[in-house]
Amino acid sequence: MMKTWAGRHSIDRLGALLSLVGAVSLVFLPFVVFKANRIVPGDARSLSQILALAAVLALYVILALVASTALFLRSARSRLAAALIGVAAVTLTLGAAGDALTPLGNQVVRVSPGTGFWIVLICLGLMATDAITRMRPGPGIRVLFLLVFAASAAAALASGFFDHLSVMREYEVNASRFTREARQHVFLALGSVTAAVLFAVPIGILCHRVPRLRAGTLGTLNLIQTIPSIALFGILMAPLGALAAAAPFLSDIGIRGIGTAPAVLALFLYSLLPVVANTMVGLGRVSPATVDAARGMGLTSWQVLTDIELILAFPVILTGIRIVLVQNIGLATVAALIGAGGLGVFVFQGINQTAIDLVLLGALPIVALGFSCAVLLDALVEAIQRSAR
């Protein structure tokens, strides 16, 4: 009897885990944290203290329905829809709690999401990503999903509904600098990766053609990779500073001991190994028979490289580029310490002022940026592999 019941209504294991964790944290962990000002430790507030009973009940009913979908429904589309409805419900509740806890016109109190909120959000996010994986969407659809998520997040933030939450308070105070530092952050990451690709791909090709060079090159690049980032940023300041002092025209075009130049150079050095290694691996995978056939057809060595080998190796090389782009988006944070700006400025200023909200203003966009780049480049790699087949 039990067996047939379980057979007909099989419980989804991931759904069970997520529902359990979500429910426990919703009940036992604080959903919002209220701080009398920016730096004091906060007091946990439960939802029933803040919002009307009807609103709290509505949230619980919605989340219960989401949980039962996660437990019993198999359709990936319904699971995704339920997870997204859940995300909307908890974030809207958080926004409402922010409004309710902030006295009219008060600029000093801070309302932040509590651990309960974050864990429920993570559970819903895992449910959504799991559903998307089950749907096996093509690269185009995945990029579309990303765009829709980004657009709805941007619209939600622009709507003003979340303006009473602590991170948005920090944004409001730093709005003009935020745009500037975000642009600088993207420039540091993209600029260094671009420069690295221009150097690393030829190095990879050379190592592929001349096996003698491999061990030495990879050994050197490995060594660079082991230097801690803050140390490498520091090490580069001295030679670049001396260079700028010796040749003032360099300093006029921005090659100086502090600022963008040492930051881009350090990120550039960190980017070399993955791209060189992937270029070699990609070229190594091209079958010798294909290369022989191309030679037999009368293609020159250069033509074999550009028309055959590089084309076939491109997805692997692109995977290397994806690794370094995501890596550099994270590493560029440290660049703020040597005057290169970027979102790390908020992280370090926040640490300096013990204002965790300001740290988040820098850290959350960095995470979002890294995640988006990973999704975009993964989709690109897959699209190229599909078209090659």
Next chain:
Amino acid sequence: MSEILKSLVVSSLLFIGASIPVHGAVVVSSKLSSESVMIGQMIRLLLNAAGIQTVDRTTLGATYVVRKALLAGEIDIYVEYTGNAGFFFNRPSDPAWKDLRKGYELGSKLDYAANRIIWLTPANASNAWALAVRKDVARANHLQTMSDFGRWVSGGGRVVLACSAEFANAGTLRSLEKTYGFTLRSDQLIVLAGGETSATIAAAAAQTNGTNTAMVYGTDGNVLAANLQILEDDLHAEPVYAPVPMVREIALKANPQIAQIVKPLMESFTRDTLLELNARVQINGESINSVAEDYLKSKGLLK
């Protein structure tokens, strides 16, 4: 493929070109701490009001980065602390740093001779390590200065101090004990590993394990939020860290008015005004620029 390459190269060059400095403008910089940024912004606003063009390079980096940038001529002016000159010139134990005037005179002499850096007017306030006690304890035991504190502790006052390992072990605490004639037993000390003043202040505010005294920085706005009273270092046991704008001689020669513009601003600062301004930024989370502008207007320095 080569089209993509070409556009990538061009765009990288454009990015580098975008960071070329504006010639003739005064490059105003600062360290990362909110106090340095705030005074830097005040200086920038005053220079702009006097018709001097400026470039905003505040929040440039840690002390050694900003200092290096000044020496390399990449920035023109920023606010440093007098006591740090002891480390710049590798003579940290010179007694001159313990006195604002003597430290200022020694530091500005050394810096001008070695680097052609000119120290403008210092503020009469010190952001050095200090001890702060809970206001209720201070009121009950009439504690205003470190001398009062020494008398209170050696007379059996029930003190529990939260401080960093560096403060406890590297000689700072010992020199305070020697100067003010008290000794703290190990059960009167709570040594916190990280050494963040935010943690020591939080311990005193929440009376964790009976803590009623905290190691703080002299102009840290958090002190106000936690209701602590800073004890005056009346016998000068500690080096003075007074904010002082430092400017390159070349930049000052190009715009000699800078010295006169900055003077009334720096003279307007006291420990209490800086504490209050820092608290507005650190605790209330007000924007540094609006606090800077407000202050200049309230003092009549800016119209």
